[in-house]
Amino acid sequence: xxxxxxxxxxxxxxxxRGEFVRLALEAAGVPYRDRAREDGVEALLAxxxxxxxIRPFAPPYVDDGSLTLGQVAHILAWLxxxxxxxxxxxxxxxELIMLQLTVSDVAAEVHNVHHPxxxxxxxxxxxxxxxxxxxxxxxxxxxKFLGYFEDALSANSGPFVLGAKWSHVDTSLFQxxxxxxxxxxxRMAEVEGDYPSLxxxxxxxxxxxxxxxxxxxxxxxxxxxxxIFRHYPELENT
Amino acid sequence: xxxxxxxxxxxxxxxxRGEFVRLALEAAGVPYRDRAREDGVEALLAxxxxxxxIRPFAPPYVDDGSLTLGQVAHILAWLxxxxxxxxxxxxxxxELIMLQLTVSDVAAEVHNVHHPxxxxxxxxxxxxxxxxxxxxxxxxxxxKFLGYFEDALSANSGPFVLGAKWSHVDTSLFQxxxxxxxxxxxRMAEVEGDYPSLxxxxxxxxxxxxxxxxxxxxxxxxxxxxxIFRHYPELENT
Numbered sequence: 001x002x003x004x005x006x007x008x009x010x011x012x013x014x015x016x017r018g019e020f021v022r023l024a025l026e027a028a029g030v031p032y033r034d035r036a037r038e039d040g041v042e043a044l045l046a047x048x049x050x051x052x053x054i055r056p057f058a059p060p061y062v063d064d065g066s067l068t069l070g071q072v073a074h075i076l077a078w079l080x081x082x083x084x085x086x087x088x089x090x091x092x093x094x095e096l097i098m099l100q101l102t103v104s105d106v107a108a109e110v111h112n113v114h115h116p117x118x119x120x121x122x123x124x125x126x127x128x129x130x131x132x133x134x135x136x137x138x139x140x141x142x143x144k145f146l147g148y149f150e151d152a153l154s155a156n157s158g159p160f161v162l163g164a165k166w167s168h169v170d171t172s173l174f175q176x177x178x179x180x181x182x183x184x185x186x187r188m189a190e191v192e193g194d195y196p197s198l199x200x201x202x203x204x205x206x207x208x209x210x211x212x213x214x215x216x217x218x219x220x221x222x223x224x225x226x227x228i229f230r231h232y233p234e235l236e237n238t
Numbered sequence: 239x240x241x242x243x244x245x246x247x248x249x250x251x252x253x254x255r256g257e258f259v260r261l262a263l264e265a266a267g268v269p270y271r272d273r274a275r276e277d278g279v280e281a282l283l284a285x286x287x288x289x290x291x292i293r294p295f296a297p298p299y300v301d302d303g304s305l306t307l308g309q310v311a312h313i314l315a316w317l318x319x320x321x322x323x324x325x326x327x328x329x330x331x332x333e334l335i336m337l338q339l340t341v342s343d344v345a346a347e348v349h350n351v352h353h354p355x356x357x358x359x360x361x362x363x364x365x366x367x368x369x370x371x372x373x374x375x376x377x378x379x380x381x382k383f384l385g386y387f388e389d390a391l392s393a394n395s396g397p398f399v400l401g402a403k404w405s406h407v408d409t410s411l412f413q414x415x416x417x418x419x420x421x422x423x424x425r426m427a428e429v430e431g432d433y434p435s436l437x438x439x440x441x442x443x444x445x446x447x448x449x450x451x452x453x454x455x456x457x458x459x460x461x462x463x464x465x466i467f468r469h470y471p472e473l474e475n476t
Binding site: 052053054055056057066067069070071073074078091094095097098099101102105108112116117118119120121126129132133136137140148151152154155161 | 290291292293294295304305307308309311312316329332333335336337339340343346350354355356357358359364367370371374375378386389390392393399
């Protein structure tokens with residue numbers, strides 16, 4: 001294991017998918033450099049360009065000095081095992097990774113709400129389709145996903161998926177709740193009461209020392225409408 | 239490791255996401271039971287209903303008698319390590335999983351082409367949006383994804399990602415090429431020449447004994463318009 005800080009490469013002006021990585025590292029107190037926030041987006045683009053062969057498809061990715069891995073759930077499984085924020089037991093870790101991959105699926109569907117036709121088009125050029133996508137996401141997918149994680153939290157006695165010990169899945173569920181509250185505050189206010197274990201998990205993550213310090217710092221970028229979770233008031237009542 | 243056959247649970251009438259799992263197991267000669275093909279879709283729905291707590295979000299999932307895991311890339315990483323169709327070296331396996339997760343991302347985008355607004359709506363109820371999504375996918379995403387895997391194949395001397403040894407990524411790239419050829423035959427005919435290593439990988443997988451036998455059997459379901467890869471002629475020239 002490298003003693004040098006990890007290099008995290010991600011878009012510097014958004015929480016986005018990178019935030020799931022940042023939160024776990026911050027909660028665990030693992031040193032990392034957020035390279036594009038230090039050196040700018042041009043440094044990120046240049047870094048991506050210079051990687052041949054087997055490489056990350058897109059940010060975020062993490063470089064430990066000898067290996068570079070992309071894909072949020074994969075990064076978290078990799079670093080979680082090294083730094084003790086996995087389960088420390090193979091079968092339980094495999095279950096955590098399954099849950100974490102479903103968090104990634106939620107993030108992809110969330111992105112699809114404001115970009116149903118193409119990631120390369122602006123939201124304003126696909127607003128009509130986004131209104132339809134938002135309605136289905138709010139009504140069908142939010143209860144389905146939140147219910148799934150509520151059930152996962154019932155496997156142990158809480159507040160975390162593993163019970164008393166937090167893992168990368170919990171910091172990600174914290175972000176999922178935060179992001180959905182920002183994106184669809186009305187819908188979340190309506191349904192949150194149905195998912196008490198999920199809300200309790202969110203609140204317990206918020207109380208972790210590393211998360212408290214991070215959220216109070218300027219390292220935590222505010223939600224905005226360039227990220228994955230976006231608040232467009234017109235998508236709340238479509 | 240269980241000596242009993244794995245139980246694969248997936249929709250019985252489509253290749254879909256389950257096919258990535260079937261192909262690797264068939265290539266490796268690992269015994270499995272395709273439970274919903276044996277017992278019908280009702281058995282699959284009943285099996286999903288009876289699983290509490292931490293469980294797969296959706297099919298496909300694999301049950302080895304003591305652990306049940308969902309998420310295609312995760313299933314393949316798990317079984318690949320047990321049955322020798324991973325790399326057998328940690329760093330290389332981590333790279334394979336990263337590639338495999340990107341195959342899953344392609345599958346999600348492919349599904350979004352014909353279901354841009356909602357998975358719960360029929361294609362016919364979102365055809366107009368699908369025409370736009372198809373154009374962007376054909377023009378922008380196919381070259382981007384295929385170029386990414388072409389580059390990955392350049393890391394070794396072929397025909398497979400690891401070189402002479404096939405892995406779960408190669409059987410998945412075979413399916414990706416097969417699926418895109420079915421879905422967008424005109425576009426694939428136009429661009430395939432730009433990805434000679436990917437086509438060579440596809441062809442080498444097709445020659446594996448297990449794959450030849452599988453594709454000649456009735457276990458290989460034909461592509462159809464209920465699966466992930468769907469051929470709608472009207473989406474070829476939008």
